Structures are given as C-alpha cells and as structure tokens.
Amino acid sequence: MRPGSDQEHTSDELGLHVGIDATLPLPELTARLNAACDQVEEPGRHTVLRLLLHPVPAHRRPWPARVDVRDVNRWERAVRRLEKLPAMIVSTAEGICGGPALDLLLASDFRIGDPGLLLMLPVNDGHFWPGMAVYRLAQQLGTARARQIVLWGDDLDARRAHEVGLIDQLSDDLTEAAHTAVVLMGRISDRELAVRRQLLLEAPATEFQDALGAHLAACDRELRRLAESGHDGRERS
Numbered sequence: 001m002r003p004g005s006d007q008e009h010t011s012d013e014l015g016l017h018v019g020i021d022a023t024l025p026l027p028e029l030t031a032r033l034n035a036a037c038d039q040v041e042e043p044g045r046h047t048v049l050r051l052l053l054h055p056v057p058a059h060r061r062p063w064p065a066r067v068d069v070r071d072v073n074r075w076e077r078a079v080r081r082l083e084k085l086p087a088m089i090v091s092t093a094e095g096i097c098g099g100p101a102l103d104l105l106l107a108s109d110f111r112i113g114d115p116g117l118l119l120m121l122p123v124n125d126g127h128f129w130p131g132m133a134v135y136r137l138a139q140q141l142g143t144a145r146a147r148q149i150v151l152w153g154d155d156l157d158a159r160r161a162h163e164v165g166l167i168d169q170l171s172d173d174l175t176e177a178a179h180t181a182v183v184l185m186g187r188i189s190d191r192e193l194a195v196r197r198q199l200l201l202e203a204p205a206t207e208f209q210d211a212l213g214a215h216l217a218a219c220d221r222e223l224r225r226l227a228e229s230g231h232d233g234r235e236r237s
Helices: 026-041 069-083 100-106 132-141 141-153 158-164 174-188 192-203 207-229
Strands: 010-011 013-021 048-053 089-095 096-098 110-113 118-120
Touching: 010 207, 013 026, 013 174, 026 069, 048 100, 069 100, 069 118, 069 132, 089 100, 096 100, 096 141, 100 118, 100 132, 110 158, 110 174, 132 141, 132 192, 192 207
Parallel strands: 013 048, 048 089, 089 110, 096 118
Antiparallel strands: 010 013
C-alpha cells in the first residue's frame, strides 16, 4: 500500500486505521489528521485509532520545510485535538521515525516499534525544531533527560527508546502486535479514558491543591458511573 494513499484511511470493527506519510506537506498532513479526528468523534463510531507511521528517508531530517507559523499552529492544534480524543490511540513505527511522525508518536497512548526503529529528531541547521515535541519530551521524560535529547540532538534507537519509555513495546510483527493492542485496549477506550489521559497530561505542571479539584471531579464522575452500572465496588453476598 503506497504511503499517503486514500486506501490507508480504513476502518473495521476494531477501529479506524490511518497511514501517516511524514514526507507530505504540512498542510496536507494537518488536513488528514483532522479528517481522522472527525471520524473518531462521530458518536458510536470508533473507540480505537491506529496510526501507521511510515518510515522516512534519512535525508529528511530537516522539518517542516517552507511553511509559515500559521501552518505550524494548525498542525500543533490538530495534534492536540488527537491527544484529547475519547479513543485509545495506538501507533506503530518502523525504520526512521521523524518530523510529524514523532509528534504523533509522542501524542499516542500506546506505541509499538520494530527492532530497527530510529527516532530521528527534526534538526534544522544544527538546531532541534522547537515545536511541541520539546514540550512532550520534557513532560514525559523529565527536563534532565529531555535536555540531553533536545540540546545535544541525540537520536534514539529502538532499545533506548524502549528503555526511556517512549516506546511501550518492540515487536518483529507490528501488524500482530497492533492487532493485540487494539483488541485489549478497545475495552477501556471511551470518554473516561480521555479524562484520565487529561489528568496525566496536566499533572507535571499543576500544583497539588490546583489538581485536587479536577481529580475529585473525576472521582465523583466515576462513582456515579459505577453506581449507575451496578458496579459500585461494594461486596455482595
């Protein structure tokens, strides 16, 4: 299947499957990502979104090429929209993963890579691209570890990416690994997942007292949900 072809926008009973060709122009990538989000947000449609991140050539390290800041803003907003979907996001990556594919990987809930994976961070004229990948790396790895990657321009092979937690699973068979992940995670993929993801995303930058209200609201929502479903946690004789 050719990267970027319309046939890569497919769905089945397990979810929506979208191929991502990171070599496409940024406005086209943004439109494709928003189209996928549109489908997921339709009521009763998809509980899992699988992103197939196609490898990019090694010479494509510079990114995002000739665009203006409005194009970048639209892209970053689309990735943020993805990050807030009421669906589990499973990404598979092989070969060289860089540029926009790295943004999408970092915004995913579950990440699967093949043993030959290389996270090739976008660098222009010796400088790391200062997009929201910097924010997500610092958020997910901590400032000290992210500093080594961003300021030194380190690439991460599959083993190291797995060790630091940027990749959740390594597999020689991405199709089978993704199928298993989609089946298992589809069971917990709903708006409640989105609530928990948001609490995780906000935690590093939120003081305890400020976070407490949001967590109590989520707890109250969960208690009501459990009571309505008859699973309130009490022992029954």
